[in-house]
Amino acid sequence: MLSKSQIGFIKSLHQKKYRKENGIFIIEGIKSIIEFIPSAYQVNSIYYLAEFKSLLPNLPPNIKLFEVNHADLDKISTLQSPQGILALVNIPDHLPFEVSGLKNSFSLVLDGIQDPGNLGTIIRTADWFGFKNIICSQNTVEVYNPKTVQATMGSLCRVNVFYEQLPSWLPLVKVPVFGALLEGKSSFELEWGKEGVLILGNEGQGISPEVLKFISHPVTIPRIGKAESLNVAISAGILCSDISRNLNK
Amino acid sequence: MLSKSQIGFIKSLHQKKYRKENGIFIIEGIKSIIEFIPSAYQVNSIYYLAEFKSLLPNLPPNIKLFEVNHADLDKISTLQSPQGILALVNIPDHLPFEVSGLKNSFSLVLDGIQDPGNLGTIIRTADWFGFKNIICSQNTVEVYNPKTVQATMGSLCRVNVFYEQLPSWLPLVKVPVFGALLEGKSSFELEWGKEGVLILGNEGQGISPEVLKFISHPVTIPRIGKAESLNVAISAGILCSDISRNLNK
Numbered sequence: 398m399l400s401k402s403q404i405g406f407i408k409s410l411h412q413k414k415y416r417k418e419n420g421i422f423i424i425e426g427i428k429s430i431i432e433f434i435p436s437a438y439q440v441n442s443i444y445y446l447a448e449f450k451s452l453l454p455n456l457p458p459n460i461k462l463f464e465v466n467h468a469d470l471d472k473i474s475t476l477q478s479p480q481g482i483l484a485l486v487n488i489p490d491h492l493p494f495e496v497s498g499l500k501n502s503f504s505l506v507l508d509g510i511q512d513p514g515n516l517g518t519i520i521r522t523a524d525w526f527g528f529k530n531i532i533c534s535q536n537t538v539e540v541y542n543p544k545t546v547q548a549t550m551g552s553l554c555r556v557n558v559f560y561e562q563l564p565s566w567l568p569l570v571k572v573p574v575f576g577a578l579l580e581g582k583s584s585f586e587l588e589w590g591k592e593g594v595l596i597l598g599n600e601g602q603g604i605s606p607e608v609l610k611f612i613s614h615p616v617t618i619p620r621i622g623k624a625e626s627l628n629v630a631i632s633a634g635i636l637c638s639d640i641s642r643n644l645n646k
Numbered sequence: 647m648l649s650k651s652q653i654g655f656i657k658s659l660h661q662k663k664y665r666k667e668n669g670i671f672i673i674e675g676i677k678s679i680i681e682f683i684p685s686a687y688q689v690n691s692i693y694y695l696a697e698f699k700s701l702l703p704n705l706p707p708n709i710k711l712f713e714v715n716h717a718d719l720d721k722i723s724t725l726q727s728p729q730g731i732l733a734l735v736n737i738p739d740h741l742p743f744e745v746s747g748l749k750n751s752f753s754l755v756l757d758g759i760q761d762p763g764n765l766g767t768i769i770r771t772a773d774w775f776g777f778k779n780i781i782c783s784q785n786t787v788e789v790y791n792p793k794t795v796q797a798t799m800g801s802l803c804r805v806n807v808f809y810e811q812l813p814s815w816l817p818l819v820k821v822p823v824f825g826a827l828l829e830g831k832s833s834f835e836l837e838w839g840k841e842g843v844l845i846l847g848n849e850g851q852g853i854s855p856e857v858l859k860f861i862s863h864p865v866t867i868p869r870i871g872k873a874e875s876l877n878v879a880i881s882a883g884i885l886c887s888d889i890s891r892n893l894n895k
Binding site: 428514518521522523524525526527528548550551552555584585618619620621622623624625626627628630631632634635638639641642644645646 | 677763767770771772773774775776777797799800801804833834867868869870871872873874875876877879880881883884887888890891893894895
């Protein structure tokens with residue numbers, strides 16, 4: 398059984414304020430935990446129902462283990478249907494992103510994404526297509542939000558997510574700056590080339606005016622039917638696939 | 647103000663059982679409501695905060711109007727942040743889908759999609775690319791689930807969603823049957839042709855064995871990185887874009 402203070406501490410990490418204060422976030426589910434253990438992230442402690450113990454790999458000795466009962470897991474979990482195992486992971490000290498890292502590759506730039514599920518799904522999609530870096534505006538939802546972490550399905554441990562002041566960061570970028578807009582060159586015809594960043598905007602407002610002016614290559618996914626817009630994670634998926642097709646042809 | 651019984655009735659429609667029993671579902675937000683009014687759906691009644699009245703178009707006389715206060719709207723809304731206006735819409739009597747409607751077009755077939763947000767996002771994406779028909783297995787999440795309706799962003803009124811027993815329906819299909827699988831022909835190279843259905847499977851289990859055997863053209867979105875899978879709505883978006891590029895070249 399966990400102590401009241403342990404439960405209280407883990408529950409506090411459901412909130413951004415306490416994640417930031419303690420430098421710790423929560424991951425859930427055996428698949429994610431197995432992916433995080435050998436990654437660059439440092440897993441701090443693991444809380445598991447008895448039946449999950451045998452599923453854990455050999456663990457480094459610095460990871461603290463706590464067997465918990467269903468009632469305690471329900472309390473500390475961020476999920477409506479807890480997945481039997483949960484871990485606390487240290488938030489890494491992010492070094493500022495070096496723009497030289499953009500050369501000879503594609504990276505995503507997110508300007509004000511608000512929905513944690515969208516951010517998580519974009520990270521998962523970036524990982525599928527082998528994009529290593531995502532640069533977020535400061536007002537993009539926090540990457541350690543439990544809904545974001547869950548939606549990444551473990552991909553968070555393989556994709557670097559940075560937060561930057563985009564209006565002062567974008568002028569440093571020396572590769573083509575693509576932006577997903579409602580008016581631009583058709584994604585069915587665009588030549589992506591071999592390097593660049595692709596900017597995707599906020600769910601309701603799109604890309605902000607301060608960021609818009611840095612776009613050298615506006616791109617549009619052609620609309621054949623009548624929907625007013627596409628979900629931003631869907632747009633990201635379609636354009637990542639197109640970029641990837643071009644890089645791998 | 648609404649009566650207790652009106653509030654109770656609308657709240658009951660948050661649940662599938664009562665939506666089915668009464669043949670009514672809920673839509674929210676001025677944009678969706680404006681799109682549904684002239685559509686084939688019959689809007690039954692509208693509940694709005696005073697400031698939304700001027701935003702409503704000329705309405706057919708059979709739509710009942712109720713001005714409500716914030717407290718009542720909070721009670722009847724399915725959203726955490728109600729959008730100021732909500733409508734009840736009649737669930738249409740769906741005729742069984744005619745397979746002849748598949749000729750010279752592409753349609754989506756969903757096998758056991760469970761997440762209402764995924765279903766809604768797929769409907770929105772289908773509408774963007776002009777796909778008219780989606781055929782769902784009987785165990786796919788209900789299309790009138792409030793989270794599904796919300797995620798369609800109004801596109802539900804332009805895309806026909808049918809529920810069929812796929813193992814008895816698929817043998818009737820006379821167009822190529824594509825299926826999104828982890829092993830198949832690369833979507834970067836596939837020739838889609840001018841007609842077909844594309845099957846997408848459950849979030850965790852993929853396409854069920856009873857449905858798998860009807861796939862004549864397995865297709866895979868090439869994985870360059872390390873994510874174990876793509877979100878099903880992302881896969882749908884990427885493949886709809888590829889189909890659409892081919893149809894419109």
